[in-house]
Amino acid sequence: MPHSDSPTRITVISASMGAGHDGAATELTRHLTEAGFLVDRHDFLDLLPARIGKLLSGAYLRLLTWAPAGYQRIYAATEHERRPNPAVRALLRGAERRTLATVTPDTRAVVSTYPGASQVLGALRLRGRLAIPALTYLTDFSVHSLWVAPGIDAHLAAHAIPAAQAHEQGAAGVTVTGPMTDPRFTPADEDERRAARTRFGLPPDTPLALLVAGSWGVGPVREAAAEILGTGVALPVVVCGRNHALAERLRADGIAHVHGWVDDMPGLMHACDVLVQNAGGLTSLEALAGGLPVVSYRCIPGHGQTNAAALDEAGLAPWIREPDRLAPTLTELLHGPRGRAQREAGLALFTAAPGPVPAVTTMARGPLSATAIPSQRRPVAARPAVAFDVSGLPTRVPADALGGVPSDAPRSVPVEAPRLPVAARFAARSRQARRRTVLMVAAVAATLSLGIGAPLAYAYGESPGHHFGALTHYLEDDDR
Structure with missing residues (x-):
């Protein structure tokens, strides 16, 4: 609980670009409220000028749907840029006034779950216009450069791999906090499994692969569903989110179990045996919390592929890059020791650290300062990464969690390559x-x-x- 008699206020800024950023913000809000804070929620798309936010959201969806190769090209071109391009900076600058207006005088910290909001908050901190701590909660397992905003006081990561990526890009206050999910996502016993299958009209004994593609239902979902069905290893159960056209096409393709938006995702996960995903977002973490093995397949470009690579590296979800590996991998996850190992690794992710609330609490309780913080990014070795242990106390991230190099270890000086004419x-x-x-x-x-x-x-x-x-x-x- 906050120290003062009156509850401390915290602002959380997300963005309705799909459901992942909002889902993380919802859980953060719930956890902070349970901890005794007052929480204000805002959608960053509403803070952009000229009502351009909804235009951007719709354009992002069309880009993923019509032009995945174009999105991949843009993502790759900007993945390691040290700062956004002038057009993006100009657009974000227009959101500063409204973003600052969301922070009331009694607010003690502001947390972003969306990279655009983090860029704006960091800029306000750098110029001394925002006098309270600004934190970023990294919702992805991989870290695009846009997530790393100069001026942000702390970057909170669910796992050591995104923490290391943020750290290497010069992020300040990198902290491994562990993830958050709705508490309904828990492992199911056999009775719960059978009840869930009955509730959703699913066969009682057939292995079921839950195929998800985010709230927008983007990516080559029809191909993935047909290929899962063709393996004979599991029956696909497809969730299309709000993409009603996709649901109709899948039913026309002969896929028997197709759902649109599902309110009871914990129950549907209880009914299934493995999750097949293509974006590496919040649904993957929810499955891991529920003891469901996860596999990445036919991933969408950009963050879908980098998240899949990070989850694979973490040992939490294999990334199937070739269709001929689908059947053997599903078999291993459903019936072999690999599935048991991944269930254990997924559940351990939620017990190794307490989530981001202790880190946010620590920042919110600290002293306020109206002084502008330095504008340059900190050298990698100057801002050691920390983690929070299960008691909520800060500890150093082990060397092996950051690529085997302690954050304060001296860096070797690179040798200059021969210069071209x-x-x-x-x-x-x-x-x-x-x-x-x-x-x-x-x-x-x-x-x-x-x-x-x-x-x-x-x-x-x-x-x-x-x-x-x-x-x-x-x-x-x-x-x-």
């Missing part, structure tokens, strides 16, 4: 500058028309955006 260096820099200029112009144009980049649609003839083919071809051609 002046003409070659000039040509290379010119190509890079032209590509960045084209990306910036495309981002601005997309923002003004459809949002974050939907017009960069499939240059390979797989979408209606053929008139942008020349631009995408230009971006793909590394030998110009």
Whole structure:
């Protein structure tokens, strides 16, 4: 509980881009409220100027649906950028006034579960306009550079792998807190399993693979469902979220068990034997909390693939990259020791650390300062990562959790590579500058028309955006 007689107020800012960021914010709000805090929730999309937030959300969905290759290209081009491009910075700058207005005078900390909000909060902290701690709760298992915002006081991670990625990108106050999920996501006994199958009209004894694709139902879901069915190892149970058209197509394909939006996801997980996912978001953590083995398959571009790689590296979910590995991997998870090991690893994730609330509590109880914090990113060795043990006390992250290198260990000085001739260096820099200029112009144009980049649609003839083919071809051609 907070020290004062009146409850301490904390602001949580999320974004309705799918359901993952909001889901994390919902659980954070619930846990903080149970701990005695007053919590204000805000949607960052509502804080953007000119009602552009919903435009961006719709454009992001269209980009994932129409132009997955374009999204992958944008994601890869920006994955390790040290700061957002000028178009993105200009857009985020427009949200600063409304974001600052969400912080009432009695608020003692603000927590973001969305990278755009983190960038705005960090900028406000750097300029001294925000005098309370700003924290980012990393909802992904992999960390795009946009998540790492200069000025943010602490970056909270569910696992040591995203913590290490954030740490290596210069994030401040990296803390391994463990994840949060709804408490209804727990392992089911046999009676609960049978009751859940009866409730959802599922066969009582057939192995069931729960196939999910987020609240938007994006990605090659039909292909994945058909391939799971074709293995003969498990029967697919598909959740399409709010994508009603996808549900109809799956039923037409002969998939017997298809659901739209499901309110009782804990119950449906109790009914199933393995989760097949394509984005690595909140649903994966919910399955792990419920003792369900998880596998990544036919992942969406960008964060879907980087999250799958991180979950695989953590030993929490194998990433199946080739269809011929689907049947043997499902068999191992359903009937072999690999499945038992992954269940144990998933459950251990929730007992190894108490979640982000102790870290937020510590920051909210600390002294306030209106002084602007340094604008440059801290050197990696200057801001050691910490974790919270089960008692809520801060501890150092073990060296092996951060790639085997202690955070305060001296770094070796890289040896300078042989320099190219002046003409070659000039040509290379010119190509890079032209590509960045084209990306910036495309981002601005997309923002003004459809949002974050939907017009960069499939240059390979797989979408209606053929008139942008020349631009995408230009971006793909590394030998110009």
